[in-house]
Amino acid sequence: MRLLATCALIACCSSSFAEPAPPQLPPAPGLATGLADTAALRATVFGTPPQDIAPLPESVPMLEMDLKLSWRRPVPQIFWFDKRLRVWFSAQKGPAPLAIIISGTGSDANTSKVSVLRAVLYGAGYHVLTMPSPTFPGFIVAASSTGIAGDLMQDGHDLYAAMGEVIAHLPKKAQITDVHILGYSLGGANAAIVKSIDDVEHKLHIHRAVMINPPVSLFATMGRLDKLYTVSLGNGDAGTERFYQQLYAALANAYRASGRVELDEDFLLGAAAAVLKTDAQFSAAIALSFRIALSNVFLAGDMYSGAGVVIDPAHPPKLGDSMEEIARILRSKTFAEYFTSIFAPYYLKLRPHETVDSLIAQNRLEIIGDRLRLGSDYYCLTNSDDLILDRAELAWLEKTLATRIAVYDHGGHLGNLGDRQQAADLLAMLDGRWQGGR
Amino acid sequence: MRRSVRTACALAALALAGCAAREVQFHRWPAETPAANNKADIARVQGVQAAAAAAARPVPPQTGSAAEPPSQPVEPDDAPSLQTYDPWARLNRFTYRFNARFDEAIFLPVANGYRRLVPSPLRAGVHNFFANLTEVDSVINYTLQGRLHRSVRSLGRFVINTTLGIGGLIDVAAKLVQLPYEPTGFGTTLAEWGMHPGPYLVIPLSGPSTFREGVGLAVDYATLYEINLADLYRGDQSWGLGVANAVDERANIDFRYYSTGSPFEYETIRFLIVRKQLIEDAGLHRAKPLPKPNHPEEPAGK
Numbered sequence: 001m002r003l004l005a006t007c008a009l010i011a012c013c014s015s016s017f018a019e020p021a022p023p024q025l026p027p028a029p030g031l032a033t034g035l036a037d038t039a040a041l042r043a044t045v046f047g048t049p050p051q052d053i054a055p056l057p058e059s060v061p062m063l064e065m066d067l068k069l070s071w072r073r074p075v076p077q078i079f080w081f082d083k084r085l086r087v088w089f090s091a092q093k094g095p096a097p098l099a100i101i102i103s104g105t106g107s108d109a110n111t112s113k114v115s116v117l118r119a120v121l122y123g124a125g126y127h128v129l130t131m132p133s134p135t136f137p138g139f140i141v142a143a144s145s146t147g148i149a150g151d152l153m154q155d156g157h158d159l160y161a162a163m164g165e166v167i168a169h170l171p172k173k174a175q176i177t178d179v180h181i182l183g184y185s186l187g188g189a190n191a192a193i194v195k196s197i198d199d200v201e202h203k204l205h206i207h208r209a210v211m212i213n214p215p216v217s218l219f220a221t222m223g224r225l226d227k228l229y230t231v232s233l234g235n236g237d238a239g240t241e242r243f244y245q246q247l248y249a250a251l252a253n254a255y256r257a258s259g260r261v262e263l264d265e266d267f268l269l270g271a272a273a274a275v276l277k278t279d280a281q282f283s284a285a286i287a288l289s290f291r292i293a294l295s296n297v298f299l300a301g302d303m304y305s306g307a308g309v310v311i312d313p314a315h316p317p318k319l320g321d322s323m324e325e326i327a328r329i330l331r332s333k334t335f336a337e338y339f340t341s342i343f344a345p346y347y348l349k350l351r352p353h354e355t356v357d358s359l360i361a362q363n364r365l366e367i368i369g370d371r372l373r374l375g376s377d378y379y380c381l382t383n384s385d386d387l388i389l390d391r392a393e394l395a396w397l398e399k400t401l402a403t404r405i406a407v408y409d410h411g412g413h414l415g416n417l418g419d420r421q422q423a424a425d426l427l428a429m430l431d432g433r434w435q436g437g438r
Numbered sequence: 439m440r441r442s443v444r445t446a447c448a449l450a451a452l453a454l455a456g457c458a459a460r461e462v463q464f465h466r467w468p469a470e471t472p473a474a475n476n477k478a479d480i481a482r483v484q485g486v487q488a489a490a491a492a493a494a495r496p497v498p499p500q501t502g503s504a505a506e507p508p509s510q511p512v513e514p515d516d517a518p519s520l521q522t523y524d525p526w527a528r529l530n531r532f533t534y535r536f537n538a539r540f541d542e543a544i545f546l547p548v549a550n551g552y553r554r555l556v557p558s559p560l561r562a563g564v565h566n567f568f569a570n571l572t573e574v575d576s577v578i579n580y581t582l583q584g585r586l587h588r589s590v591r592s593l594g595r596f597v598i599n600t601t602l603g604i605g606g607l608i609d610v611a612a613k614l615v616q617l618p619y620e621p622t623g624f625g626t627t628l629a630e631w632g633m634h635p636g637p638y639l640v641i642p643l644s645g646p647s648t649f650r651e652g653v654g655l656a657v658d659y660a661t662l663y664e665i666n667l668a669d670l671y672r673g674d675q676s677w678g679l680g681v682a683n684a685v686d687e688r689a690n691i692d693f694r695y696y697s698t699g700s701p702f703e704y705e706t707i708r709f710l711i712v713r714k715q716l717i718e719d720a721g722l723h724r725a726k727p728l729p730k731p732n733h734p735e736e737p738a739g740k
Contacts, residue, residue, distance in 0.1 A: 050479035050480045056475075060469055061469050063465070065463070115470065132699075241520055245514035245517040248516075248517035249511075252512040252517075252716075252717045252721075253511050255718070255720065256512070256721050261588075262620070263718050270485075270490070295702065320532060328520075
């Protein structure tokens with residue numbers, strides 16, 4: 001059983017970079033990546049320092065709901081554990097508005113980031129429903145109508161349908177007075193798209209939507225992360241292996257120096273700042289985490305589309321087969337390769353009137369630009385040093401949303417999620433009290 | 439007794455089959471405690487800061503292995519390869535899936551029910567009680583490892599907590615005498631004696647491990663069985679104790695099989711478990727030459 005505890009420790013530390021944040025040390029000099037400065041990279045990796053988190057409630061009830069959805073596609077053997085869509089609901093005792101949170105790229109509905117947002121919202125009196133990202137394998141398998149994740153509008157429709165099912169099955173005693181939606185990172189863009197769908201279909205009556213650190217162009221962002229990976233780790237497996245060797249040696253030396261008898265969570269949190277020091281290491285860690293998320297999307301997409309890039313459609317891996325070689329191949333696969341070899345062929349076949357350029361154009365927030373510009377219920381919280389946005393994209397967000405956006409000077413990508421200021425602004429936006437001006 | 443167990447198993451299987459067919463399944467989990475968690479995180483960060491500040495100051499010479507300087511730093515080239523020695527992969531994968539299903543169907547719901555229904559102070563008492571029992575094994579193994587100061591410390595904790603701590607229900611030693619709980623077992627003793635972790639091994643019901651740790655677990659259990667403290671480890675009461683111990687441990691572990699949603703989870707956990715053990719080994723051998731990280735016959739992972 002103590003071995004299972006090790007898994008817990010590892011899962012906690014590998015799923016998101018060392019949360020909560022380690023002590024704030026002076027930024028170490030490092031290599032410039034050209035995408036973000038040291039402070040932004042550091043904030044992105046370590047997240048919001050716990051002392052900066054907004055006041056949180058003592059207790060938040062947790063109800064897990066696992067749904068079998070009728071439009072689910074056949075489940076490949078190796079995804080046997082993803083048959084049901086898993087969401088979480090936290091109900092207030094009396095009538096209250098419902099806030100729906102959508103996770104970021106590749107994440108499930110119960111990450112540490114979701115947990116902070118859930119606590120902030122529950123503490124402010126909302127029922128809270130948390131949904132996985134449409135790029136989370138558990139969503140792709142259980143709730144996607146295509147199995148090919150990454151198309152903003154298609155993912156939005158799948159999310160919208162799934163939310164409809166979830167809300168229909170919420171406990172009867174939960175009295176909902178209003179519905180709002182929010183999401184972070186890719187989930188932010190998903191949230192705005194879902195609201196735009198609801199503006200037409202009026203099934204869920206979503207009132208306000210808040211995007212937290214959203215991308216503007218999905219493909220530009222992923223291209224930027226591909227570049228980050230190449231700059232920090234190179235093209236093949238050698239760079240990844242070298243990075244791992246450096247981390248291993250740094251961790252082993254820190255552990256040897258500590259005199260501890262077990263490598264536990266406290267040690268890892270303390271060692272994180274000593275192990276990750278330079279811009280190159282921060283960049284590598286960020287790029288690697290997105291690449292790992294992409295591996296799952298790539299694998300599922302390859303299997304559902306039958307493209308045969310990594311998996312032979314005639315001989316898919318079976319239960320009990322090794323996945324090591326597939327994992328090794330996928331580590332070197334970029335998002336650009338996902339687009340050209342899986343995504344584009346699939347959607348061009350599905351929508352013969354489209355072109356590659358139009359597919360790329362459809363995966364920009366501009367597809368709902370008019371709604372963002374004219375609709376008074378779309379909001380955004382982001383940072384001027386968010387590495388998934390370039391200057392032009394940030395300017396477009398500011399111009400489009402005008403007073404309905406808050407841009408903070410620092411925080412990188414999600415490095416200030418749930419801090420006092422951001423939480424206060426988020427609640428003001430959801431409550432309709434936001435006056436603009438930040 | 440056996441008939442009732444069989445009946446209970448059959449009812450559980452029927453109930454689970456019924457649940458599996460339902461369109462929506464509901465699982466009520468223990469409430470999250472964000473304020474307390476955040477407070478603990480802040481305290482932990484402050485502890486890390488204090489430790490970093492203390493490490494930056496010059497330290498007078500101490501006794502004990504923890505004070506011995508490492509003979510040589512671990513270099514990146516000392517890291518084991520990205521692949522992991524797993525000659526029993528097919529059996530291990532089967533066991534991992536079995537563990538996942540068992541955990542999801544029985545272990546986790548029982549542990550969650552325990553967390554929801556039993557008040558926190560009572561659960562803390564139960565946890566302390568079982569932790570105190572393992573001190574006996576720690577005393578023996580620290581002695582076998584030649585770490586006598588730690589052995590004496592574990593003995594001191596056991597005596598203090600068993601007497602002043604009312605049979606181990608209260609961890610008086612940690613609170614009043616600043617003797618923290620630092621258990622060890624025969625797996626660590628084997629590591630101290632220079633044994634390599636060996637092949638990766640997923641132990642039924644217990645979880646991912648290595649051959650060496652598996653042997654260690656078996657010997658630890660045999661040791662406690664032989665000592666049979668207060669006659670707790672033999673007879674009918676040992677079954678109740680074993681189940682209670684397992685539920686207590688599971689209730690204190692924040693892990694869920696396949697929460698990653700990824701078909702690569704087995705490979706990821708295998709990779710991390712073995713690296714963790716190798717780093718711990720490097721810590722044990724801090725004043726000695728670093729043991730070779732890879733198994734001598736380590737082939738490409740399967």
